[in-house]
Amino acid sequence: MMDRAVLRLILLGVFLISASSQPVKKKQNVDIYSFYINSTVTSRYATTVITSRVANTVNESQEIQFEVKIPKNAFISKFRMTIEGKIYDGVVKEKQEAQQQYSRAVSRGESAGLIKSVGRTLEDFKTSVTVAAFSKVTFELTYEELLKRRLGKYELLINAQPMQPVADFKMDVHIQEKPGISFLEVKGDLSSDDLANAIKTTRADKDAWVTFYPTRDQQTKCKSCGENGLNGDLLITYDVERPNHQGEVMVSNGYFVHYFAPSDVPRIPKNVVFIIDRSGSMNGRKIHQTRLALLKILSDLDEDDHFGLITFDSEVKTWKNELLKATKENLEIAKSFVKEIRDRGATDINAAVLAGVDMINRHPREGTASILILLTDGDPTSGETNIERIMANVKEAIGLKFPLYCLGFGYDVNFDFLTKMSLENGGVARRIYEDSDADLQLQGFYDEVAVPLLTDIQLKYTGGTNLTKTSFSLYFNGSEIVVSGQITDNSVESFTTEVIAVSKGSNVTYHETVMAKDPSDVPSENEDFMPRLWAYLTVKQILERQVLLKGQEKEDEKKEALKLSLKYQFVTSLTSMVVTKPQEDEVEVADKPKEGGEEPRPPVPGYSQHHFSLSQPGLQGQPGQPGQPIHHRVIGHGFGYGRRGKPGRQRLLITEPMLLSRPASPPADPGIHDFSDMLFSSYGQMPTILRESADAVLPTMSIPRVRSNRFLLPSAGQSKPLCFDVPAPQKLRLLQDSASEFSMNGQFMTRRQGFSKIAFHYKTNHHLTISTSSIRYQDGQSQVEFLWDQEPTQHNTEGVSLILRSNEMDVTMGNTRVVILLHRKSGEVFLWPAVRQQPKDVGLMGILGKAEASYEEVQGSQTLKIMDQDVKASLEDVTDYTLPSTPVIRCWLVPFQAVMQGDISDFTVTRL
Numbered sequence: 001m002m003d004r005a006v007l008r009l010i011l012l013g014v015f016l017i018s019a020s021s022q023p024v025k026k027k028q029n030v031d032i033y034s035f036y037i038n039s040t041v042t043s044r045y046a047t048t049v050i051t052s053r054v055a056n057t058v059n060e061s062q063e064i065q066f067e068v069k070i071p072k073n074a075f076i077s078k079f080r081m082t083i084e085g086k087i088y089d090g091v092v093k094e095k096q097e098a099q100q101q102y103s104r105a106v107s108r109g110e111s112a113g114l115i116k117s118v119g120r121t122l123e124d125f126k127t128s129v130t131v132a133a134f135s136k137v138t139f140e141l142t143y144e145e146l147l148k149r150r151l152g153k154y155e156l157l158i159n160a161q162p163m164q165p166v167a168d169f170k171m172d173v174h175i176q177e178k179p180g181i182s183f184l185e186v187k188g189d190l191s192s193d194d195l196a197n198a199i200k201t202t203r204a205d206k207d208a209w210v211t212f213y214p215t216r217d218q219q220t221k222c223k224s225c226g227e228n229g230l231n232g233d234l235l236i237t238y239d240v241e242r243p244n245h246q247g248e249v250m251v252s253n254g255y256f257v258h259y260f261a262p263s264d265v266p267r268i269p270k271n272v273v274f275i276i277d278r279s280g281s282m283n284g285r286k287i288h289q290t291r292l293a294l295l296k297i298l299s300d301l302d303e304d305d306h307f308g309l310i311t312f313d314s315e316v317k318t319w320k321n322e323l324l325k326a327t328k329e330n331l332e333i334a335k336s337f338v339k340e341i342r343d344r345g346a347t348d349i350n351a352a353v354l355a356g357v358d359m360i361n362r363h364p365r366e367g368t369a370s371i372l373i374l375l376t377d378g379d380p381t382s383g384e385t386n387i388e389r390i391m392a393n394v395k396e397a398i399g400l401k402f403p404l405y406c407l408g409f410g411y412d413v414n415f416d417f418l419t420k421m422s423l424e425n426g427g428v429a430r431r432i433y434e435d436s437d438a439d440l441q442l443q444g445f446y447d448e449v450a451v452p453l454l455t456d457i458q459l460k461y462t463g464g465t466n467l468t469k470t471s472f473s474l475y476f477n478g479s480e481i482v483v484s485g486q487i488t489d490n491s492v493e494s495f496t497t498e499v500i501a502v503s504k505g506s507n508v509t510y511h512e513t514v515m516a517k518d519p520s521d522v523p524s525e526n527e528d529f530m531p532r533l534w535a536y537l538t539v540k541q542i543l544e545r546q547v548l549l550k551g552q553e554k555e556d557e558k559k560e561a562l563k564l565s566l567k568y569q570f571v572t573s574l575t576s577m578v579v580t581k582p583q584e585d586e587v588e589v590a591d592k593p594k595e596g597g598e599e600p601r602p603p604v605p606g607y608s609q610h611h612f613s614l615s616q617p618g619l620q621g622q623p624g625q626p627g628q629p630i631h632h633r634v635i636g637h638g639f640g641y642g643r644r645g646k647p648g649r650q651r652l653l654i655t656e657p658m659l660l661s662r663p664a665s666p667p668a669d670p671g672i673h674d675f676s677d678m679l680f681s682s683y684g685q686m687p688t689i690l691r692e693s694a695d696a697v698l699p700t701m702s703i704p705r706v707r708s709n710r711f712l713l714p715s716a717g718q719s720k721p722l723c724f725d726v727p728a729p730q731k732l733r734l735l736q737d738s739a740s741e742f743s744m745n746g747q748f749m750t751r752r753q754g755f756s757k758i759a760f761h762y763k764t765n766h767h768l769t770i771s772t773s774s775i776r777y778q779d780g781q782s783q784v785e786f787l788w789d790q791e792p793t794q795h796n797t798e799g800v801s802l803i804l805r806s807n808e809m810d811v812t813m814g815n816t817r818v819v820i821l822l823h824r825k826s827g828e829v830f831l832w833p834a835v836r837q838q839p840k841d842v843g844l845m846g847i848l849g850k851a852e853a854s855y856e857e858v859q860g861s862q863t864l865k866i867m868d869q870d871v872k873a874s875l876e877d878v879t880d881y882t883l884p885s886t887p888v889i890r891c892w893l894v895p896f897q898a899v900m901q902g903d904i905s906d907f908t909v910t911r912l
Helices: 002-019 095-103 193-198 285-300 328-339 349-361 387-398 415-424 438-448 529-545 551-567 675-679 896-900
Strands: 030-042 045-056 062-071 075-083 086-089 091-094 115-118 122-131 136-146 154-160 168-176 181-187 199-203 207-212 232-240 248-252 255-260 270-277 306-312 316-318 369-376 404-409 429-432 452-462 471-476 481-487 494-503 506-515 575-580 587-591 611-615 629-641 649-657 688-692 697-702 708-713 722-727 731-737 742-748 755-762 766-771 774-778 783-787 793-797 800-805 808-813 816-825 828-837 856-858 863-866 869-872 874-879 888-893
Touching: 030 154, 045 062, 045 529, 062 136, 062 154, 075 122, 075 575, 091 095, 091 551, 095 575, 095 587, 122 136, 136 529, 154 168, 168 232, 181 199, 181 207, 193 199, 207 232, 248 506, 248 529, 255 452, 255 494, 255 529, 270 285, 270 349, 285 328, 285 438, 306 328, 306 349, 316 349, 349 369, 349 387, 369 452, 387 415, 404 415, 404 438, 415 429, 429 438, 452 481, 481 529, 529 551, 551 575, 708 874, 708 888, 722 896, 731 816, 731 828, 742 828, 755 808, 766 808, 774 800, 783 793
Parallel strands: 030 168, 270 306, 270 369, 369 404, 404 429, 722 888
Antiparallel strands: 030 045, 045 136, 062 122, 075 086, 075 136, 091 575, 115 122, 154 232, 168 207, 181 232, 199 207, 248 255, 255 481, 306 316, 452 471, 452 494, 494 506, 575 587, 611 629, 629 649, 649 688, 688 697, 708 722, 731 742, 742 755, 755 766, 755 828, 766 774, 774 783, 793 800, 800 808, 808 816, 816 828, 856 863, 863 869, 874 888
8 A cells, every 4th residue: 555655646746747847827936026227337437236126925935046147347346135124245255265164064065156157248146045934035236347448339238137027127327427428329138129118318418327117018028038027138338529639537536547549540550460270170160150250351451451361280371471462352362262261180279370470570561560360269289289388489489579369269279378378479368159150259359459550558657556557569449448546645636647659650649637636527426436446457457467477476466456356345266255144154155257167057947946954864875974964956846645545635845965066957858758757867866755744844755866968969050059868877889980990989977977988999909998087098019098187298190199188188080089078077077078070971970970960940839840850849058068168058958869860779889
């Protein structure tokens, strides 16, 4: 009877959980009754405050979540929760001190890292707190940023995604600019036709106001809205009047800021050399988009410009050995060359950049500005591969005579290397995101540097001290130079600014005497913005310089940046914000994420995320020791009969232990048809079924759960890739090319993410076995062994190249190149393969044999047309382990058979 009762309990739970995946209207148990965004911009310095007021509308305590997106360039400077009249403030501390405080609480299962990178321009701030029945909580987040001028305009980006329609939603923006506002435009997802009448713009001479007050109805019916309300950005672009060619100087509270953007000088003809990576990893859409961008850029060159083109893989090829004038005839010949650029081979960055430097050095021209632009998507794998030596070679060759700009295509690139090499040579690095608009991103960067107006700019301030950067190699039309500092003596009535620069070979000088006390500069309510602007700019520039500094100088500057971050409560890479919650002093820590970091997995719609703690002595497979509290998160609901046939229904909560570092819930997998499928699908180790009653929450049963690995498959002509799950444990045929006698097989980890071992075979005598601890290569005669933690090294034999870098093994066998990445994540160590180059026009076999897929979205439904078949799909977030930064990508999850045109048994092997 007991077994039968449990069985009936499970089956009834199956029906209810499966039904919950259908879109049904649920009564909300959390009411966001007010959501305000208030942004004030004073002289380009923006301070934005987001305030969310939330009510728990049910007769039980529950966890309420606060999640907002902020610009990556911003510093969070305040976070506050107000519950039942009591205030809980986030406190910014030195990172090590914050981590020590956090580690005292981490054993209880709380998660660190409230801030995550998401997409190109935003970061995600996320926290939650348990609120008593029928109580309220107010969340308040403040962030600050200095708006940067690009292509003649400033951009203020504000994201709004409250997660439900809000009765009282307001966005207020006030822009104050002393010289006056020359133009203002409101764009973005939230300015569509459906919401246009919710936006009001008011202009005065030196002020502009933008309000956005959408009704609850508008919040669900606009283009970027839905059941969960608003979801999009408002982008306000503007520029200021520039009557004074000396620039605009503002003074307040003993600090000053100087904005310098002259337009009264002629453009300088430029010498530009484009160095283009055409290695095998650039194949497909990347090389196509690069060609498109180059063709457009060549068309935009002025006739008095000179240019050169260099392509490289393991060899360096110059279009012409010298710079040529951008005549119509030369440009047409160059475009023909660009159209024939094809991907092939390895990556010799060192030789390619030195060739570009040599081309400019051999053809000096008076009164011009020289620029070197490198585009690459990977690490150096040929020629000189030692990064430190490459940077030393390039720095010595350029000698600070002109800047080097590095464009990193995608995430499989050592962006730290490109950043340091650029900064050492007076340039900047920019990431080009792999997307349908990558060619426009490339063009956009070129547009920013297309029109140089001044070179060798030096700014001097008599009476100023503690200055931010005052020396710049180039000033481009549409940009702006910003310098801030302190006034040495508050009693003086004026101080002097002087700018010395070179325009077309001739020196130009700008002088201005500024009144040190001008009460009309800054409204009284914003008078503290100037020292904050100075601190923001100082910290930003110090952190950028850190990669270039060494020894005591580096430590001194780091201490200065830390001191300012703590004084102004900025969350930077040196500090963390400690958030102490009311529940038993639960602690969370917010860190500034590194560029390209992983974004969080969103919660499953329809489930509030309740948390429980309980003791589970003797449960196998659970984290923790017998009797130790283990935190759980609800991942499903159901109802069942009482134990031993006791009448009446009781609510069940299916939970998972929170000590595991993985997504918050199973995906809405189209392949799941019943409860057992759900339990044995991906992402789990051991869920627990809990019975919720008035007395207690007790475990009733545990079922082991088999893990799956999720693979991404790029899609031709579509922004979102496909993804599919492969259950573990398996030994898989990953890639096989019978014609070249190449194969790669992999073995999944047991009940964990990723691969434990990957084996390569090439011809009859080349065998490579990679595990999480070591790498062993045999070529028939000899054997070589590597360890993951050893120094970078390279091993080459006929047709085979092995390059070991930090947490990466780069393998080339014949025409196939694969990078094996070693991931260390949340205590787990696993391998993941990334195919970077494969033979063209060859039918490859294996899970990774498809280079890309093709599909069409069926309008109005979550259905895709794949191979003329309608396939049910769901939008999911998946971590892309083929890239070192492991970004989270939105994908269409489809059944394995639909995309691979076969059963999993067709892809398994008995031996690696």
